[in-house]
Amino acid sequence: MESWMRWLLLCCHFLLFHFSPSHSLCHLHDGFALLQFKNSFTIYTDNPNVVCGGGYAKTTTWKNVTDCCSWPGVTCHPISSHVIGLNLSCSNLQGKIYPNSTLFRISHLQSLNLAFNNFSGSHLSSLFGGFSSLTYLNLANTNFEGEIPPQISYLSKLASLDLSYNYNLKWKEDTLKRLLQNATVLRELILDETNMSSVSTSSLNLSSSLVTLSLQNVGLRGNLTNDILCLPNLQHLHLTQLQVQLPTVSCSSDSLNILSLSSCDFQGTLPPSFSNFTHLTSVEFHDNYFNYSFPSSLLTLPSLAFLSIKYNNLSGEIPNVFPRSNKFEELHLSENNLGGELPSTLSNLQHLIVLDLSYNEFSGQIPPSLFDLTQLHHLDCAYNKLQGPLPNNIVGFQKLTWFSLGHNLLNGTIPSWCLSLPSLVNLYLPENRFTGHISAISSYSIENLILNDNKIQANIPESIFSLVNLTRLDLSANNLSGFFHFHLFSELQNLKYLDLSQNDQLSLNFESSVNYSLYNLKTLALSSMGLTEFPKLLGKVPNLESLDLSNNKLTGRVPNWLFETSSLGLLDLSQNLFTSSFDHISWGQSLSHLDLSFNALTGGIPSSICNVSFMYVLKLSHNKLTGNIPQCLVNSSGLNILDLQMNKLYGTLPNAFSAYCRFRTINLNGNQLEGLLPKSLSICTNLLVLDLGNNEIEDKFPHWLQSLPHLKVLVLRANKLHGPITDFKAENGFPSLIIFDISSNNFSGPIPKVDIFFKSMKNVFQLGYATYLVMYVSNFEGSMSYVDYVIVTTKGNNMTLTKIRDDFVSIDLSKNRFEGEIPNVIGALHALIGLNLSHNRLRGPIPKSMGNLTNLESLDLSSNMLDGEIPTELTNLNFLEVLNLSYNHLVGEIPQGKQFNTFSNDSYKGNSGLCGILLTKKCVKDPEQHLHLHRPSREIRNLDLIGNQWL
Structure with a gap:
């Protein structure tokens, strides 16, 4: 009877509350505080946060005449009408939160999320500790700074705390220790990229209720305790970029499924005891110094889908133990010292999407069964010692988008299936020993085709010009031959990078009468091709940024139109037979890298070269230049590289180096320079190389x-x-x-x-x-x-x-x-x-x-x-x-x-x-x-x- 009466009273209260014509759900006090809080910020639209997908200003619809409980981001208690939840994450708010902010008047808050706004210059107020009912607090990526106040430890009901990516927010050891003692129901603790350099690992007395713990790049030092890995409810553990010692793990866990211990400078053997965590789905150990052999027990974990141990010192072979029943989707083992043959049981990984074994010492042939993986999107075995031919026929790889076997010892012809995969976007096979011709290409989705430094012969296949998505083509350092019309590349309107260098049997015809344009071409490399005439490119490549014509047989004068091309920033004409002076050149403003070394250029270096505003690299070495070095060159605040060695320059060294000197290399070897060494060189604090040898300097x-x-x-x-x-x-x-x-x-x-x-x-x-x-x-x-x-x-x-x-x-x-x-x-x-x-x-x-x-x-x-x-x-x-x-x-x-x-x-x-x-x-x-x-x-x-x- 008593329970019936209680239910009846509750219903009456609800009806009165919701149907009274003069009643508003919003508590007047809270609504006024929210409007005042809104008005203390500006809304910024420049550089919206990428994590938020741009975000939107939730507060722009807050109006005084509307019910605050209906405002975006606001949650009210259904009975008391007090605001109990405020979610303004990704709202493009900009301004400071002062201690007198009306935010702190909303005293019934249980959930507060202000993440991904810009409160730069704000200190975390002690008044945050006054939200005694708060169970959820998220201030991630808000640019708070200063010390975290001790009052934060008053939030004893917290179940989730996220202060991550506030780089200037600093913890005191006592504050963190008290928080962890008081917040006994804490389930989620995310403190990434905050400053815990004053905190010792002994302070981490963590609650057994923790489900997620993330301490990435916080400056924590010391020895981790075994307790961290053995918390009974822990599911997600991220301890990356710390300087701590890895504990000995003697426990097992049925809860831990995500484990990230990357960039912690861990050394020694990768502990096999991690295999005790049988429910692991994701393991990251990359960027450490683990060495010795690979623990086979990690590869047989029944639920493991993601494993990354790249950037370590692991050696020996990959254990050939991948079980038939597995859930592997991504396997990242690149940049180790792993060697031997690839394990044949890789073919058991039928769910695998990403396989990265690059930058190791693997040898022998690639197991043919590897090419039958039907779900693979990304395969990278570059920078190894793999050898032998690729199989002629395969079953899998129909979903492959990234295929990289570059920098190995593979031989034979490139099989036709490599060039006909339906989803292929990136094909990287450089620096191998492939021979024969390039077969017809029907992978129309391909964007990057990199086949340089092989022994490929014959002509460039016509099918290349059907690859309308192609943006990068590198066929350099092969044995290509035949007569070829350069204007055909204009059919590839998305092409940005083209390198045909070191194919001296390939004859290119640059017909000036043909009307064509390579509008998107940014980089063109035609080095070491035996060119005797300068390519007729004027007006054909209007947006060219980088041109390499080095090591050819070009003679006469350097065309002036090159320097007038508004987009051209990098020009390499070294190792040719140019003989003229610089007198005819009108220096453009866009040049940043100019290499005219190893020619027969005469005359002096004109001071007008200093009019180029953004010159970083100037190489005029191994010519016949005479005269003084222009003083304006060393006055430059932008020049990084000055290489004038092996000329006939004379006079004294320029003396007044710029106070904003950015030089990294100065090489004046092999000239006739004299006088004293300029003491202003000491201003150039970025200097890496100084070579003044073989001159007449007396000091x-x-x-x-x-x-x-x-x-x-x-x-x-x-x-x-x-x-x-x-x-x-x-x-x-x-x-x-x-x-x-x-x-x-x-x-x-x-x-x-x-x-x-x-x-x-x-x-x-x-x-x-x-x-x-x-x-x-x-x-x-x-x-x-x-x-x-x-x-x-x-x-x-x-x-x-x-x-x-x-x-x-x-x-x-x-x-x-x-x-x-x-x-x-x-x-x-x-x-x-x-x-x-x-x-x-x-x-x-x-x-x-x-x-x-x-x-x-x-x-x-x-x-x-x-x-x-x-x-x-x-x-x-x-x-x-x-x-x-x-x-x-x-x-x-x-x-x-x-x-x-x-x-x-x-x-x-x-x-x-x-x-x-x-x-x-x-x-x-x-x-x-x-x-x-x-x-x-x-x-x-x-x-x-x-x-x-x-x-």
């Missing part, structure tokens, strides 16, 4: 360069530099230098103690997880790259390094007047590959510490006055290929074993006191006779000193 050592933080290459060889090398900082001078060449000058005094500078020469270069990569000192601007090169003396020969590897570390102090002993601390430069101290006046013994230079490949100490015995520690140099100790005063027996057994007599000639197996003078056992034979007379010693005076 002291430029110690003021030592503060340049990124300088990797310093070449001052063959000038008239003089004096001692002093004034080094106490520590960290030249912190990034890897090549230091000051040979063939007049430097004197002692060799500086290298333990106080050359920091980068002390640490052996490590490639990390990407061991297949060779790191180069490169500069990139736009869509073209500039790779620095330098001439070094190593292993007794001059060698041009066309690509300067970060692990090629060299010091050349030869042909100077250095004196005194070789400093013992030189043994601290563990990364040295080449060391040349020859033709100086060095005395004393060879330091035993040189035995620590275990990466050394070339050591030249010849033509000095070194004495004593050859240290046996030098036999530790297992990579030493060239040793020259000739013309010194060394005595005693030459060490034996290892590399020392490979050096000829020439390595030791001119040392009358040496004896050994390789020499005609054998060592004797009688110590008195040994002493007599190997102690030079006073007359001989004096004669040696006279003979060294030319140094």
